[in-house]
Amino acid sequence: MISNDEIVQKYLRRNMMPTILCAGCGNGIVLNSTLRAIDELGKDIEKMVFVSGIGCSSRLNSYIKADGLHTTHGRSIAFATGIKAGNPELDVVVFTGDGDCAGIGGNHFIHGIRRNIDLTVIALNNYNYGMTGGQASPTTPNECYTTTTQYESFEYPFDLSKLAMAAGAPYVARWTMAHPLQLIKSIKRGLEVKGFSFIEVLTSCPTSFWRRNKIRDTESIYKWYKENTVNVKKAEKETDKIVIGELQMLDKREWTEQWGEIVKRVSK
């Protein structure tokens, strides 16, 4: 297995260090896992583009020594669609967050899936708008304190993976920051799937979210994730725990492939 030092040498922009991420933030684990997945697959990073929106999650691509597009809030999947359709030879990875993906970008999220264009979308779900100081997001669970739910949250949260499944994503997986090895495997699978792959990672925001919700150290966040998640293979039908694992695999035709066929047919 490639060492962390080698990861840094091979894939990261040293001049961008240190990152903007807080101590105890899970986003670094997702970046590390993504790069390991790419390395294990032997991907040519020069033929990859990393696209992102706005938020802490969306800063990850600035650290990768590769082509990157840091777009407007919520719109990363729309920009990425243009890149992939414009040059299908490129592998396009999207980093997004819960607010970016399901709040302001919800429409692009479901339509990207419906269109089934070949993107690997990695959504870092930290249950709040961390960069702006911890406001409630579309995934904030009930009875949580955030800076905009000062008397507890009560709106029903979105389940990002279920949304992706319902919209018809050919590959959906959910892991947490406490499951890096499984996450690497899923990102590899996502990169290999020809179509829209959605990988949700439950991460942490110790500074803005957990601190206000009674977990004040990073170790306890890991413990919480270990105790409150269950793998889909072992999960019973009715469970209070968060179901993780590979949640959906469908065989579907991909957009650029189908468009290519139309071009072939009519450009004769």
Added chain:
Amino acid sequence: MDVYEVLGPEEQFIQGDKACVYGALIAGCSFFAGYPITPATEISEEMSKLLPKLNGVFLQMEDEIASMGAIIGASWTGRKTLTATSGPGFSLMQENIGYAVMTETPCVIVDVQRGGPSTGQPTMPSQGDVMQARYGSHGDYEIIALCPSTVQETLDLTIRAFNLSEKYRVPVIILMEESVGHMREKIKIPQNVLEVKRDMVDISYDYYKPFRTGYMHATKIPEFAPFGSGYKTFITGLTHNEDGFPASNSVKTHSELVKRLSEKITENIDDIFYSDCKYLEYAEIVVISYGIAARPSLAAVKMAQQSEKNVGFINLNTLWPFNYEFITEISRKIEKFIVVEMNMGMMYHKVREAVEGRCDVVPLSVVGGRVPTPKEIIELIK
């Protein structure tokens, strides 16, 4: 297939919206993303028919925000890209238009104007978006906007829009009105068209900086490295340094960047600005107009050639950047400008600003979805 083969006979009787598609394809556009909206839908429809024949890409997106995002993304793969919309969709595009300005992404946006605000008059012409084209996105910036009066001009100016966008790495907006978009006229497809392409990077990986200017060329326009070309370019809408990396807390970086983005346009106004002028030499009164409103204006000016006063005519084909010097020079020699437009008076204010009281400036502002008549323009000339 060759583009001329796809477009068919050299002379055709077609709609303005279709002429816009023809111009785009002749200019080398190979990517379109859009969302249906009256009166611009015909552009999408025609693109979906013709682009696959030319090995291009057509995408119908979920909204205009996504359309704008997709054409920016595709532009970074090196393609020439287009989207088309009308007022409500143009409003939705504004944030990403600002992103294209900030990231110096070539792309062309067509706004076939209808009556606003809001849903307004979907099937009626208006020139209510001319200020939005210039100032619609937040922050300081300069942009290029062209305005055709005829179906032939729509075709020609669309080619020009792509060329300017490629050359200056800035979004270029084509402002049509419903009337020009839906009107049918005879066009002649131009042959041997000059096709401008963005300045591509021609330097080793180690020396390339995506937003450095004045290094390889004396211009204020950086060289372009498309995604996948090995240059590992990072592009952000945040204030960025020459390397492309965020430097959003730096007063120096931000002021230098914002000034350069504006200056690359304003300093080249002689190259960018084009207007159709008639009878200006001895003019005492000048009728200034643009788009469909320029046609009754010219008719009125022609009718007035027998009157006591000498009447001149300007069709502002290039609305933005506004050419202050050009208007100022004319204002020194004349008594009166009549600004004919289909809004409550938008370019009227710009003309006044350039005139600075040297002559009269009289607006003829027509709203409601109709085109001004030569008769009401002549009333003001008298």
